[in-house]
Amino acid sequence: MYSICAKCQGRKMLCGLPRCPILERINAMKSSLFRIKGRDVFGATPPSAVVGEAGWPRVRVYIGEPPEVTGEEARAYDDPKLLWGKDLEEILRLRSYMAFGFKQSSRPWELGELPLLAVSERPVDVEMRLARKPVETLKFDLREKPMGPRAPLEALRVDGNPAVPRALDKMMSDDVNAGEAAVELYRKGVDLYTIQRAFALGLLGARHRRRLVPTRWSITAVDVAIGDSIADKVRYMPEVSETLYGYAEYLDNRYLVVVAPGPLRFFYLERWIYGGSAAEIEVVEDPRGRRSTMDGGYEAARLAVLEKLASMGRRGTVSIVRRIGERYYVSVGNWQIRETLRRLQLKPLDEEYKRYAALVGRDPLSLIKTPRRLDEFL
Numbered sequence: 468m469y470s471i472c473a474k475c476q477g478r479k480m481l482c483g484l485p486r487c488p489i490l491e492r493i494n495a496m497k498s499s500l501f502r503i504k505g506r507d508v509f510g511a512t513p514p515s516a517v518v519g520e521a522g523w524p525r526v527r528v529y530i531g532e533p534p535e536v537t538g539e540e541a542r543a544y545d546d547p548k549l550l551w552g553k554d555l556e557e558i559l560r561l562r563s564y565m566a567f568g569f570k571q572s573s574r575p576w577e578l579g580e581l582p583l584l585a586v587s588e589r590p591v592d593v594e595m596r597l598a599r600k601p602v603e604t605l606k607f608d609l610r611e612k613p614m615g616p617r618a619p620l621e622a623l624r625v626d627g628n629p630a631v632p633r634a635l636d637k638m639m640s641d642d643v644n645a646g647e648a649a650v651e652l653y654r655k656g657v658d659l660y661t662i663q664r665a666f667a668l669g670l671l672g673a674r675h676r677r678r679l680v681p682t683r684w685s686i687t688a689v690d691v692a693i694g695d696s697i698a699d700k701v702r703y704m705p706e707v708s709e710t711l712y713g714y715a716e717y718l719d720n721r722y723l724v725v726v727a728p729g730p731l732r733f734f735y736l737e738r739w740i741y742g743g744s745a746a747e748i749e750v751v752e753d754p755r756g757r758r759s760t761m762d763g764g765y766e767a768a769r770l771a772v773l774e775k776l777a778s779m780g781r782r783g784t785v786s787i788v789r790r791i792g793e794r795y796y797v798s799v800g801n802w803q804i805r806e807t808l809r810r811l812q813l814k815p816l817d818e819e820y821k822r823y824a825a826l827v828g829r830d831p832l833s834l835i836k837t838p839r840r841l842d843e844f845l
Contacts, residue, residue: 506597506618508566511537513545514629515565516585517614518667520681525573528668528679529617530581531565532593541590545612547660547802555718558799562613563605568595568620575669575677580625582668586661587629596622605797610683610763612800632657635665645672646692653693660802663689683763686801690766697773698756702731704776707783712831713811714823718803719794722787723823724772724811725831729784730754731776734834735765737789738827745828764789767801771808779813786831788824 515531533544543549544561553561572578584591601616608614631639634655638648648671652662667685669677680688710727733752738745751759752769768787776782789804824830 504600506600506621507594508532508534508568508597509592509594510534510566511541511590511592512584512587513541513543513590514585514587514664515545515567516581516664516668517567517611518679518682518685519569520683522571523681524678525571526679526681527569527571528578528581529567529569529614530584530593530595530620530623531567531614532595533561533565537592538590547612547800547806550612550799551717551803551806555795555797555799559605559613559797562799563615565615566595566597566601567614567617568597568623569617570620573679575679578668579623580629581623582665582670583629583631584625585664585668586631586635586670588632588658588661589630591629592626594624594626595620607797608683608800609798610686610801612802613797632661635661635670639665639670642674643672646688648672649689649692650696653696659689659693659805662693687761687763687766690763690770690801690805694766694770694773695756697770697777698731701773701776701782702754704780704782707779707781710816710832711783711813712816712820712823713813714819714826715807715811716826717807718799719792720803720807721790721792721827722768722804722808722811723827723831724808724813725786725835726772726776726781726783726813727786727832727835729835731782732784733765733769733772734784734786734831735762735768735789736787736829736831736834737762737764737791738829739791740828741793763801764804767805768808771805771811774809775811775813784835786834788827788829788831788834790827790829 510532512530512532517529519527533541544565550558570578575582598619598621601618603616606614634652634657638652645666649662649666663686665671666689667680667682669679706728707726712725715722732754735750737748750762750765772785
């Protein structure tokens with residue numbers, strides 16, 4: 468896991484404190500966050516759908532909507548491209564206002580219209596009748612966005628038609644490996660987050676083997692499949708002519724990225740800062756794409772950097788340091804990593820670089836262990 472807080476999640480008090488400071492901050496906000504009343508909820512799904520993990524292959528499948536919010540306004544409650552730039556408390560406020568109804572299932576075709584709602588290109592008005600009043604709580608995950616109040620779904624009435632992307636609609640009928648389908652949809656311009664939901668809801672893959680995939684698994688699986696596809700092209704592009712770097716920060720997450728001349732390799736260091744100490748996780752990827760460990764945060768960062776290298780038509784040896792500070796006291800999901808690094812600007816090394824290295828606490832150049840090149844021996 469990433470840190471003692473990620474391991475504990477407020478339950479085991481591993482830090483030795485009598486009370487969890489993170490849970491106390493969350494509990495202090497609850498009275499102002501939750502505003503959902505009753506069992507009948509009408510609004511528009513942004514779209515928002517989550518496949519749970521417990522009990523797999525029979526899992527809970529959630530559909531979410533902000534009550535009394537309809538049309539395009541609902542998109543702001545779930546779309547990472549619209550959530551990005553908002554502060555942590557505003558993201559929690561938006562997510563806490565969403566109601567989630569869930570069904571239990573092990574097969575996509577048992578869910579009726581729910582999967583199509585989840586992959587619509589635009590919000591769809593939906594009326595949910597819940598079996599009971601939602602439990603007022605926020606659920607956090609390192610990969611996915613926070614989930615607001617939720618309850619079993621008794622009935623679902625759709626007031627509108629989902630607009631499924633044409634390429635996805637066709638792929639849903641094809642008998643293609645799920646990873647290959649995700650890559651093909653990405654190449655055809657289908658939104659990455661729509662692909663992740665389609666993957667999770669079992670809309671892709673060999674038809675006789677389709678299953679529901681927990682959202683936290685599907686996010687990383689899609690990042691890996693699409694990232695590997697881009698890497699296969701970037702690996703044979705010309706090297707960057709000089710060392711480049713970029714710095715970005717969001718939600719007390721600081722990122723410093725270095726791209727040096729050399730083969731396509733990755734070095735990733737994640738540093739969690741809490742109480743004056745740091746917990747670290749490191750991922751190393753060799754030129755053949757073999758990782759030292761699988762990590763969702765790394766795969767999200769890797770995909771964003773690969774997109775940037777592909778747009779430049781260049782390859783290089785990449786080193787990324789991510790510093791997570793105490794003000795990021797709850798995770799909002801890997802989307803913030805991906806969207807922050809997508810906005811990164813790479814430029815040649817300058818005097819500012821040392822200041823940024825001090826801000827993240829480690830110099831990414833120190834992580835690059837580039838082997839000696841063959842031409843050095845000739």
